Amino acid sequence: MRNLLNFLLRYSPWVVFAFYAGLSCYLLYSDSPAQRHVYMTSAGVVASTVYDGVRNVTSYFHLREINDDLHARNSELEDQVLSLRRQLKEMQEAVYADTMTVSEILHPFSFIIASVTNNSIAHPYNYITVNKGQLDGVEPEMGVVDQNGVVGVVNITADHHARIISLLNPDFRLSCKVKGSDAFGSLIWDGHSPEEAVLEELPKHTVFAPGDTIVTSGYSAVFPEGIPVGSVIESVRDSDDNFFRLRIKLFTDFTTLSTVRIIKNNELDDIRRAEQ
């Protein structure tokens, strides 16, 4: 016993070093990001308070670019509204005899608007913090978009803050398709540039050209179908010859991310119950 004590005292710096190194490695490698405690992330109380303060100052910096983006997106949406109105009218006439209201069928999704308080693009695994949390109706697994396209998916929620797994994070795979076709593949970030990602496992029979738009497939309950994601740059070789592998230029500008919309699927409970 005495020898042991002497030993520990003599080598105490090594013992302390081993302890801290072990603790760090535990934090670093122990579990998947989803299981981490909220106070160890940027959604915790101290971190989110600081980031809210900084956001009050820095939110003005990118207003011009964001305004331009909004204008472009707005005009696009106006076009869509016009065409959708026409379709809606046709469908309303078609189901006139039915008792169900069409607007409910067509709108299972609603949005929660949130401001980005912290955002990283430099790490291999990136996260975003926003100023809305579970008391505002945000829940894990909800999709997040901004005015340009897909941003990520909610990961951890605190009372008034939430951490989002960025699209720039290999933990996040997004089911996507080439606009106008039905074949879908899986979009994943390869860690090289915050402006590009890779669409994998796209069937060989898919027809596409560089510049074509990539949209969400709608095959998950998280994102509605047809949300823009990016455009095709080129096709690269896949290890498996039966699939295409495309380099995608992302529409979302992660360097100036400011206001995002969190997608609430009002039919999610229904879908989950059906899938059980």
Next chain:
Amino acid sequence: MAKTFLSFLLLFVVLVLAQVTIFNHIWLFGVAMPLVFIFFIISLPVTTPTNWMLTLGFLIGLAVDIFSNTAGLNALCCTILAGLRRPLFRLYVPREEDLINPVPSIKSTGGATYTKYVLTMTLVYCIVYFIVDSAGFFNATTLALRIAASSVLTFLLLMALAGIASWNKSGKKK
């Protein structure tokens, strides 16, 4: 003693806040990341017991981690850096007793020695940081480029910081 403790507590808070609110958002040319908060470990008095060095290193790393969503990454690297601080410092100043002031600075060790010491600490930190961070995810060229570019940027900022600190002190004496 209490005054030293307070000034280092203040340095801890200011460096963590500066790192997470300003420097974490800088990413020059997609490769250079300034890791300025290690100035705290660099500036701890050389008389600090090793166990305290390790503890303070771990704590400042953990504080930056919590803000940056990199749980454990900086904590691990800072613990390693804090452990290596004394051997690295001895490379350039073999006899610590010769120092007038136990806090390493341009004044206490001389400009040339201090520059070499800061450069070594920065290099060690950037190498450990980017190797642990990449975890086999990036290729060797990207990794080397990131280490080199980030070391240069961090080193320049640290020297600027040390310059401001020594200028402040000499200004007060007049």
